[in-house]
Amino acid sequence: MxxxxxxxxxxxxxxxxxxxxxxxxxxxxxxxxxxxxxxxxxxxxxxxxxxxxxxxxxxxxxxxxxxxxxxxxxxxxxxxxxxxxxxxxxxxxxxxxxxxxxxxxxxxxxxxxxxxxxxxxxxxxxxxxxxxxxxxxxxxxxxxxxxxxxxxxxxxxxxxxxxxxxxxxxxxxxxxxxxxxxxxxxxxxxxxxxxxxxxxxxxxxxxxxxxxxxxxxxxxxxxxYEGNRFVRCEPRQSVQNVEVLSLKELVARFVLREDRKWSSLVHKMLLHYPNLSALLASGSCCAVCSSPFLTTWLECVHFVSLRNARCGGWQGLEEPGEQAAGQVPSRGSLD
Known part of the structure; x- marks a missing residue:
């Protein structure tokens, strides 16, 4: 040295x-x-x-x-x-x-x-x-x-x-x-x-x-990122249970479906019933299956807690009284 x-x-x-x-x-x-x-x-x-x-x-x-x-x-x-x-x-x-x-x-x-x-x-x-x-x-x-x-x-x-x-x-x-x-x-x-x-x-x-x-x-x-505990946040379609619809809802859905057909008799005659047209104007359709409905309807939804399941830029939406993360509600009326 x-x-x-x-x-x-x-x-x-x-x-x-x-x-x-x-x-x-x-x-x-x-x-x-x-x-x-x-x-x-x-x-x-x-x-x-x-x-x-x-x-x-x-x-x-x-x-x-x-x-x-x-x-x-x-x-x-x-x-x-x-x-x-x-x-x-x-x-x-x-x-x-x-x-x-x-x-x-x-x-x-x-x-x-x-x-x-x-x-x-x-x-x-x-x-x-x-x-x-x-x-x-x-x-x-x-x-x-x-x-x-x-x-x-x-x-x-x-x-x-x-x-x-x-x-x-x-x-x-x-x-x-x-x-x-x-x-x-x-x-x-x-x-x-x-x-x-x-x-x-x-x-x-x-x-x-x-x-x-x-x-x-x-x-x-x-x-x-291996060896962690990542939460899977994949949206899923809901499983539809048997529905019991009112007569009003059944008829409204039939009319809304027929109204989409330009050649149907219902579509042609609906112009002569302004009150019915006004009622049906509040209808909507499912974002997943596109089926029409009159009453506000919950369909094909997946609730996710923002606190526990926000991941990779995708996030669910919570409502007051949110359901637990991962729970998928079945389709049903909110009336």
């Missing part, structure tokens, strides 16, 4: 690879490599970083993956030139606000395979962040400040404990990929329709029963 550092010093290198060197403590002499733009320290046993690393003011990429960190080192919050930060495969449980608040130029942040329970609100200050991955952690919630990441292109929150996503997610207008599989989501934010660049959505293995209204209008190229 010492040879690698000395060689980098002699050559004024812009990158240093100390991966898989069984490093426990980052040698302070690394801080003398002020020209470094890439520093690879992954696959070691590092548990902390020396403050001397603050001298690396041109460092743009830092890989600390697969080490022994228990929290994000606070010294990182002052390395403002960082664009790519990899912290996957550690034992991180806490992200101090001061550790990320100053990373204004960060583009990629990888926190996969840790034990993080929450992201600090300061995550919203990473205004240039494009890729955020917190796969396989213990997240129970995501801060609303995530909506400030207007340049965010890919968000990976797979394999956590999330039961919901913040409604402010719709403010991430540049989002193209959303991975939230294997969580405990029961719904998606209604405003997700505003993400007009969204191309890939993975919600597999959650507890979703429906998609938000207008979800089907998103320009998706890939959608993964």
């Amino acid at each position: 010492a040879e690698s550092v000395i060689r980098a010093l002699y050559c004024r290198s812009t990158s240093l690879n100390l991966s898989s060197k069984k490093v426990r403590d980052v040698p302070t002499c690394v801080s003398r490599l002020t020209n470094l733009s890439v520093l690879l320290l992954n696959n070691n046993s590092i548990s902390s970083l020396p403050v001397e690393l603050l001298s690396l003011q041109q460092l743009e990429e830092l890989n600390l993956g697969n080490n022994a960190l228990k929290q994000v080192p606070c010294v990182l919050g002052h390395m403002e030139s960082l664009k790519k930060l990899y912290l996957f495969g550690n034992q991180i449980t806490v992200i101090p606000p001061e550790a990320i608040g100053g990373l204004q130029n960060l583009v990629v942040l990888n926190l996969n395979h840790n034990q993080i329970q929450r992201l600090p609100p300061e995550i919203g200050s990473l205004k240039n962040l494009e890729h955020l991955s917190v796969l396989d952690n213990k997240l129970e919630e995501v801060p609303a400040e995530l909506g400030r990441l207007t340049k965010l292109s890919e968000l990976n929150l797979m394999s956590n404990r999330l039961s919901s996503l913040p409604k402010q997610l719709y403010q991430c207008k540049g989002l193209t990929k959303l991975h939230v599989a294997r969580n405990k989501l029961t719904s998606l934010p209604e405003g997700i329709r505003a993400l007009k660049k969204l191309q890939v959505v993975d919600v597999a293995g959650n507890k979703l029963s429906m998609f938000p209204v207008e979800f089907h209008l998103l320009p998706l190229k890939e959608l993964y």
Whole structure:
């Protein structure tokens, strides 16, 4: 390891690879490599970083993956030139606000395979962040400040404990990929329709029963939704029971049917009975079978609860005293 550092010093290198060197403590002499733009320290046993690393003011990429960190080192919050930060495969449980608040130029942040329970609100200050991955952690919630990441292109929150996503997610207008599989989501934010660049959505293995209204209008190229509890909302024709109609209704239906025939005697004579014509003017016909009727009639209807069965832009209509979702009333008079 010492040879690698000395060689980098002699050559004024812009990158240093100390991966898989069984490093426990980052040698302070690394801080003398002020020209470094890439520093690879992954696959070691590092548990902390020396403050001397603050001298690396041109460092743009830092890989600390697969080490022994228990929290994000606070010294990182002052390395403002960082664009790519990899912290996957550690034992991180806490992200101090001061550790990320100053990373204004960060583009990629990888926190996969840790034990993080929450992201600090300061995550919203990473205004240039494009890729955020917190796969396989213990997240129970995501801060609303995530909506400030207007340049965010890919968000990976797979394999956590999330039961919901913040409604402010719709403010991430540049989002193209959303991975939230294997969580405990029961719904998606209604405003997700505003993400007009969204191309890939993975919600597999959650507890979703429906998609938000207008979800089907998103320009998706890939959608993964298996392992959920989606409600089927397919309209069905009602099963007609035996009807007992009044004589008035039977006659009215006969006259209405005959009136459709231009050559029938009923159609020709109806002009001489204005009162009967006025009565029949209130008649209507079934939207499904087109049969005429006089009395207001309920026919071929499927009631669906808006609260429980709204899905993919299709929704049923409720009336006061609505029937249970999925119940199909048989045809009958409303008189």
